[in-house]
Amino acid sequence: MMGESKNWILMATARAPTNIAVIKYWGKRDEALILPINDSISVTLDPDHLSATTTVAVSPSFEKDRMWLNGKEVSLSGGRYQNCLRELRNRAGEYTDENKGIHIEKYDWNTLHVHIASYNNFPTAAGLASSAAGFACLVFSLAKLMNVKEDLSQLSTIARQGSGSACRSLYGGFVKWTMGNEMSGSDSIAVQLANETHWDDLVIIVAVVSSRQKETSSTSGMRESVETSSLIQHRAKVVVPSRILQMEQAIRNKDFSSFARLTCADSNQFHAVCLDTSPPILYMNDTSHRIISIVERWNRHEGTPTVAYTFDAGPNAVIVAPNQKVAMDLLQRLLFYFPPARDNELSSYVLGDKKILHEFGLESLSSIEGLQPPPEAKDKGLAQRYGGDVSYFICTRPGKGPAILVGEDQALISIQTGLPK
Amino acid sequence: MMGESKNWILMATARAPTNIAVIKYWGKRDEALILPINDSISVTLDPDHLSATTTVAVSPSFEKDRMWLNGKEVSLSGGRYQNCLRELRNRAGEYTDENKGIHIEKYDWNTLHVHIASYNNFPTAAGLASSAAGFACLVFSLAKLMNVKEDLSQLSTIARQGSGSACRSLYGGFVKWTMGNEMSGSDSIAVQLANETHWDDLVIIVAVVSSRQKETSSTSGMRESVETSSLIQHRAKVVVPSRILQMEQAIRNKDFSSFARLTCADSNQFHAVCLDTSPPILYMNDTSHRIISIVERWNRHEGTPTVAYTFDAGPNAVIVAPNQKVAMDLLQRLLFYFPPARDNELSSYVLGDKKILHEFGLESLSSIEGLQPPPEAKDKGLAQRYGGDVSYFICTRPGKGPAILVGEDQALISIQTGLPK
Numbered sequence: 144m145m146g147e148s149k150n151w152i153l154m155a156t157a158r159a160p161t162n163i164a165v166i167k168y169w170g171k172r173d174e175a176l177i178l179p180i181n182d183s184i185s186v187t188l189d190p191d192h193l194s195a196t197t198t199v200a201v202s203p204s205f206e207k208d209r210m211w212l213n214g215k216e217v218s219l220s221g222g223r224y225q226n227c228l229r230e231l232r233n234r235a236g237e238y239t240d241e242n243k244g245i246h247i248e249k250y251d252w253n254t255l256h257v258h259i260a261s262y263n264n265f266p267t268a269a270g271l272a273s274s275a276a277g278f279a280c281l282v283f284s285l286a287k288l289m290n291v292k293e294d295l296s297q298l299s300t301i302a303r304q305g306s307g308s309a310c311r312s313l314y315g316g317f318v319k320w321t322m323g324n325e326m327s328g329s330d331s332i333a334v335q336l337a338n339e340t341h342w343d344d345l346v347i348i349v350a351v352v353s354s355r356q357k358e359t360s361s362t363s364g365m366r367e368s369v370e371t372s373s374l375i376q377h378r379a380k381v382v383v384p385s386r387i388l389q390m391e392q393a394i395r396n397k398d399f400s401s402f403a404r405l406t407c408a409d410s411n412q413f414h415a416v417c418l419d420t421s422p423p424i425l426y427m428n429d430t431s432h433r434i435i436s437i438v439e440r441w442n443r444h445e446g447t448p449t450v451a452y453t454f455d456a457g458p459n460a461v462i463v464a465p466n467q468k469v470a471m472d473l474l475q476r477l478l479f480y481f482p483p484a485r486d487n488e489l490s491s492y493v494l495g496d497k498k499i500l501h502e503f504g505l506e507s508l509s510s511i512e513g514l515q516p517p518p519e520a521k522d523k524g525l526a527q528r529y530g531g532d533v534s535y536f537i538c539t540r541p542g543k544g545p546a547i548l549v550g551e552d553q554a555l556i557s558i559q560t561g562l563p564k
Numbered sequence: 565m566m567g568e569s570k571n572w573i574l575m576a577t578a579r580a581p582t583n584i585a586v587i588k589y590w591g592k593r594d595e596a597l598i599l600p601i602n603d604s605i606s607v608t609l610d611p612d613h614l615s616a617t618t619t620v621a622v623s624p625s626f627e628k629d630r631m632w633l634n635g636k637e638v639s640l641s642g643g644r645y646q647n648c649l650r651e652l653r654n655r656a657g658e659y660t661d662e663n664k665g666i667h668i669e670k671y672d673w674n675t676l677h678v679h680i681a682s683y684n685n686f687p688t689a690a691g692l693a694s695s696a697a698g699f700a701c702l703v704f705s706l707a708k709l710m711n712v713k714e715d716l717s718q719l720s721t722i723a724r725q726g727s728g729s730a731c732r733s734l735y736g737g738f739v740k741w742t743m744g745n746e747m748s749g750s751d752s753i754a755v756q757l758a759n760e761t762h763w764d765d766l767v768i769i770v771a772v773v774s775s776r777q778k779e780t781s782s783t784s785g786m787r788e789s790v791e792t793s794s795l796i797q798h799r800a801k802v803v804v805p806s807r808i809l810q811m812e813q814a815i816r817n818k819d820f821s822s823f824a825r826l827t828c829a830d831s832n833q834f835h836a837v838c839l840d841t842s843p844p845i846l847y848m849n850d851t852s853h854r855i856i857s858i859v860e861r862w863n864r865h866e867g868t869p870t871v872a873y874t875f876d877a878g879p880n881a882v883i884v885a886p887n888q889k890v891a892m893d894l895l896q897r898l899l900f901y902f903p904p905a906r907d908n909e910l911s912s913y914v915l916g917d918k919k920i921l922h923e924f925g926l927e928s929l930s931s932i933e934g935l936q937p938p939p940e941a942k943d944k945g946l947a948q949r950y951g952g953d954v955s956y957f958i959c960t961r962p963g964k965g966p967a968i969l970v971g972e973d974q975a976l977i978s979i980q981t982g983l984p985k
Contacts, residue, residue, distance in 0.1 A: 373829075374836065377798040404842070408794075411844045415795065415836035421825070422860040423832045429850045439843040 149203040151245055152561050153238070155288035156198040156554045159280035159545035160190040161271060162311045163347075163461045165406040165453055166390050167413035168320065170369045170379060175222075176328040177307045180369070180376075181383040183320045184390050185311040186463070187339065188347060189542030192495035195276035196548070197261040198555040199284045201247075205256035211555075211563045212261050212277075219259075226304040227282055228257070234297075236290035252289055259285075260555035260563045265537065271349065271459065278305030279312030283545040295544075299333035315339040315543035317394045319387070339541045342397045345463055346470035346499065349537040350477060352430045352458040361456040364417065364424045371421040378416055383409075399465040403448035406463065407438075410453040426456050430481075430532045434460045437480055444519035449473075470499055470538075472517075477536060479514040484531035495538040570624040572666055573982050574659070576709040577619040577975045580701035580966035581611040582692060583732045584768075584882045586827040586874060587811050588834035589741065591790045591800060596643070597749040598728045601790070601797075602804040604741045605811050606732040607884070608760065609768060610963030613916040616697035617969070618682040619976040620705045626677035632976075632984045633682050633698075640680075647725040648703055649678070655718075656710035673710055680706075681976035681984045686958065692770065692880065699726030700733035704966040716965075720754035736760040736964035738815045740808070760962045763818045766884055767891035767920065770958040771898060773851045773879040782877040785838065785845045792842040799837055804830075820886040824869035827884065828859075831874040847877050851902075851953045855881045858901055865940035870894075891920055891959075893938075898957060900935040905952035916959040 168183035188194075208228065210219050219225070235252035239245065247255070261280060263273050282302040286293065295313045303310035303320075310331075311318040316338040323330035359367075368375050386405055393401035417424035427435075431454055441449045450473050451463040462477075464470035474493075483492040489508050504510070516526035548554075557564050589604035609615075629649065631640050640646070656673035660666065668676070680702060684694050703723040707714065716734045724731035724741075731752075732739040737759040744752035780788075789796050807826055814822035838845035848856075852875055862870045871894050872884040883898075885891035895914075904913040910929050925931070937947035969975075978985050 373803045374795045374798060374833065377795060377802075381798075382794045407844075408840075408842055411842070412795065412840050415840040418839060419829075419833050419836040421829055421832070422863070423828075423856060425853045425856065428853070432846045432849070435844060435846065442843070 151243055152200050152202040152204075152558055153240075153245060153247075153288065154198055154200040154554055154556060154558060155284045156196065156548040157280050157284035157287065157545050158190050158194050158196045158548055159276050159283055159312050160187045160315065160542050161193045161195075161265075161273065161276040162187045162308065162318065163453060163455065164308065164311070165402070165451070166383060166386050166409050168307055169413050169416060170365050170375055171307070172322075173326075173328065174366065176331075177303050178328050178331050179307060179320065179322045181379040182322050182387045183308075183311070184336070184387060184394075185308070185318050185320070186345075186347070186541050187312065187315045187318060187544060189496070189539045190546075191542070192537055192539040193265050193271060193276070193349075195261055195263050195273065195280040196553075196555065197259060197277070197280040197284045199281070199288045200258045200556045200561055201255050201288060202258075202561050203255065205258055205561060208256050208259075210259040210261070213263060214563060223278075223305045227278065227301055228285075230301040230304065231282065231285045231289055231291060234286075234289075234291045234293055236292050238290045257285070257288075258556055258561055262555055266351075271351070274306040275308040275312045278302050278309035279545055281305065282309070283313065284547075287547055296332045296334060300328060300331065303328070303331060303333075313544060316341060316541055319391070336391060336394055339543050342394065342541065344466040345541050346467055347539045347541070348462045348464070348470065348473060348477065349495075349539065350434060350460040350462065350481070351534045351537065352428065352460065353532055353534045358426060358457055359424045364420070364456060367422075367424070368416055368420040372416050372419040374419045375416045378412060382412065399451075400448050403451035403463070406451035406453050407448070414454065426458060427454055428458045430529065431458045431460060433480065433529065433532075434462070434477075437476055438462070440519050440525065441476065441517065467499065467502070471502065474499055474536070474538070475514060476517050477533070478511050479516060480528055481533040482511050482528055482530045483508065483535075491535065493536045493538060495536075496540065497538070499538050572664055573621050573623040573625075573979055574661075574666065574668075574709065575619055575621040575975055575977060575979060576705045577617065577969040578701050578705035578708065578966050579611050579615050579617045579969055580697050580704055580733050581608045581736065581963050582614045582616075582686075582694065582697040583608045583729065583739065584874060584876065585729065585732070586823070586872070587804060587807050587830050589728055590834050590837060591786050591796055592728070593743075594747075594749065595787065597752075598724050599749050599752050600728060600741065600743045602800040603743050603808045604729075604732070605757070605808060605815075606729070606739050606741075607766075607768070607962050608733065608736045608739060608965060610917070610960045611967075612963070613958055613960040614686050614692060614697070614770075616682055616684050616694065616701040617974075617976065618680060618698070618701040618705045620702070620709045621679045621977045621982055622676050622709060623679075623982055624676065626679055626982060629677050629680075631680040631682070634684060635984060644699075644726045648699065648722055649706070651722040651725065652703065652706045652710055652712060655707075655712045655714055657713050659711045678706070678709075679977055679982055683976055687772075692772070695727040696729040696733045699723050699730035700966055702726065703730070704734065705968075708968055717753045717755060721749060721752060724749070724752060724754075734965060737762055737962055740812070757812060757815055760964050763815065763962065765887040766962055767888055768960045768962070769883045769885070769891065769894060769898065770916075770960065771855060771881040771883065771902070772955045772958065773849065773881065774953055774955045779847060779878055780845045785841070785877060788843075788845070789837055789841040793837050793840040795840045796837045799833060803833065820872075821869050824872035824884070827872035827874050828869070835875065847879060848875055849879045851950065852879045852881060854901065854950065854953075855883070855898075858897055859883070861940050861946065862897065862938065888920065888923070892923065895920055895957070895959070896935060897938050898954070899932050900937060901949055902954040903932050903935075903949055903951045904929065904956075912956065914957045914959065916957075917961065918959070920959050
């Protein structure tokens with residue numbers, strides 16, 4: 144069939160971003176194919192700060208498909224992994240490397256086993272759409288390895304079957320997941336609305352909120368919403384279609400005021416539908432509520448939307464500022480209201496793009512302690528601080544889509560052993 | 565015109581209950597007349613534990629209309645008080661007391677001034693529908709004083725103009741506020757579905773939740789919801805009409821399971837609409853969420869609704885148990901999860917009908933400390949306790965409607981001075 148020996152290993156490594164929905168996906172019309180009940184729109188986050196890196200390897204010496212996530216072996220038996228692997232093997236192309244004496248026919252991919260090693264550059268458990276980055280990266284790297292000749296939108300239908308929102312992580316910038324109409328899901332694909340250079344003033348700050356409560360998984364949560372909420376269908380059929388059009392226009396025109404209004408309203412409506420579910424799904428906590436109140440009070444003081452907040456299936460806030468200047472005003476507010484716990488250092492409290500912090504002149508914990516309340520909080524008893532309620536912040540911006548990483552030093556799997564380095 | 569002298573004082577004293585909506589009123593179609601966008605259904609709470617007592621007095625010697633609430637003079641200039649006073653004066657009847665030499669013609673009421681003293685037997689600021697009890701009591705006592713010959717449903721249209729939910733406090737037991745169709749509001753009235761003896765097993769526990777956050781008033785909150793929520797009209801026009809029919813049937817059949825399911829779902833949907841408002845209205849806090857989770861976990865363990873929770877425009881929970889036995893199971897859970905703060909005594913932590921507490925054998929704080937976690941929390945890390953998060957509990961039950969209190973010792977105004985005692 145293939146090479147002369149069974150000792151060769153073929154590898155590919157890719158990095159894929161996570162994304163944050165600004166018009167939310169919540170509810171499936173097909174559980175197995177992961178077909179949604181409405182379109183959604185997301186912003187891809189800079190992979191330098193939030194991304195998955197995945198190396199996939201294939202070798203005739205591998206005895207079964209195996210996967211390691213953040214260094215720990217995990218099961219590939221789940222239907223979602225199996226669906227992605229099957230779809231990619233079906234589309235795999237032939238591959239020849241005459242130097243190494245490797246020749247793989249299309250049908251060989253069905254019997255060749257893969258090793259997958261994946262790593263997130265942010266905490267997996269923090270509720271930051273790690274599955275979106277992970278499945279996008281898995282599909283992107285396997286497509287490279289298996290010489291799949293499909294465009295990104297076709298790959299997005301495969302990533303979608305791993306995790307719905309993963310399809311949106313195949314592009315940088317601003318991405319729409321079109322729900323589609325086909326039973327097969329062939330038209331339920333991601334399309335890029337604009338790349339990451341289109342609106343490059345935006346700055347994004349993620350507040351990772353301390354939480355000890357176990358959360359409802361989004362898979363079971365959205366199933367229960369579809370089954371029990373009496374508002375979700377009205378949202379999906381009437382509200383979202385109009386918001387999608389408005390959001391596309393806001394992004395096209397870089398109209399931050401509309402972008403912020405729609406983003407906040409849609410986050411709140413998604414959580415409203417969760418609350419309208421039986422039993423109710425409660426993702427936001429008091430800290431999430433305080434972040435909303437801080438932004439809304441700031442908006443009222445300014446008379447216009449200042450920043451846009453959005454919350455996924457957990458208490459963490461993702462806040463979008465229109466530019467670096469407002470981002471600094473935002474960070475000042477966030478650090479005033481949510482100073483780090485005492486045993487925390489600033490360098491482990493504000494992560495990601497530290498340029499904001501340096502420009503702002505905040506270099507130490509003591510400078511946070513001395514922060515003054517923002518103007519809108521003065522004389523109103525609204526200057527209470529909540530030390531320790533946020534675990535850390537990540538500063539980032541809209542970023543690019545998945546990319547292949549070249550060079551053996553970038554790989555997570557050893558070319559000698561075929562196992563994680 | 566009237567008596568021989570100007571020194572007589574005529575008084576009436578009444579007590580009126582508060583009520584808790586189980587199908588919620590949220591949103592007006594007419595702000596001035598207080599006409600709602602949907603029907604609502606409530607349970608009247610026992611006035612022994614939660615009620616307003618109001619004495620109204622009239623005398624030719626009074627120089628202006630005046631009111632005292634909980635001993636402190638308050639302004640009557642607000643449109644809502646003025647509307648109630650005007651409507652009652654328009655319907656006043658003639659009154660004669662030959663012994664005292666008093667004769668009041670219908671038209672005299674327009675020139676006679678009233679003194680009003682009102683007192684709540686529960687904390688006004690606790691967010692326990694004090695305005696519902698207060699306006700019901702004001703209208704009921706003034707109707708008695710002014711010899712208004714209208715039935716309760718007619719009086720309910722007047723109370724409604726003071727505070728929407730006040731119209732439901734004119735009856736005991738289970739009450740529906742029919743939204744009506746007339747522009748004048750003449751058919752937007754309360755009707756009794758069943759009196760308090762119909763389903764007298766029910767026990768109600770109110771958890772007054774500690775909160776330092778200022779809340780959005782329900783008046784401005786529902787205005788903003790009507791103006792900005794894209795879900796509220798679907799709720800009002802499609803969801804609520806069907807729930808009203810189901811709730812009427814559940815009450816008629818004393819079907820606790822349906823009652824609980826509808827009550828919880830409608831409370832959650834009301835808060836969902838609040839969250840869908842721009843800016844979002846956040847009435848529930850982490851403690852409210854924990855109470856919901858405790859009940860839902862208990863339900864899952866039992867496989868059927870155990871108790872019904874509902875939250876009005878604030879973080880307090882009102883929880884309905886089907887009978888005394890379940891109420892004791894509920895109180896055990898509540899006291900386990902929410903023990904009193906250290907400086908609290910049991911007698912000031914569980915108020916209202918203490919029979920439950922005595923039957924349960926909980927006589928001291930130390931017996932609360934020793935409570936075991938409920939079965940559904942065992943071995944699941946769900947047994948964390950939140951001391952001090954609840955201010956106090958009030959045990960009560962469905963109760964009767966307003967009543968006139970006879971005897972001068974019951975009056976809040978001195979027959980000598982015409983001022984609060």
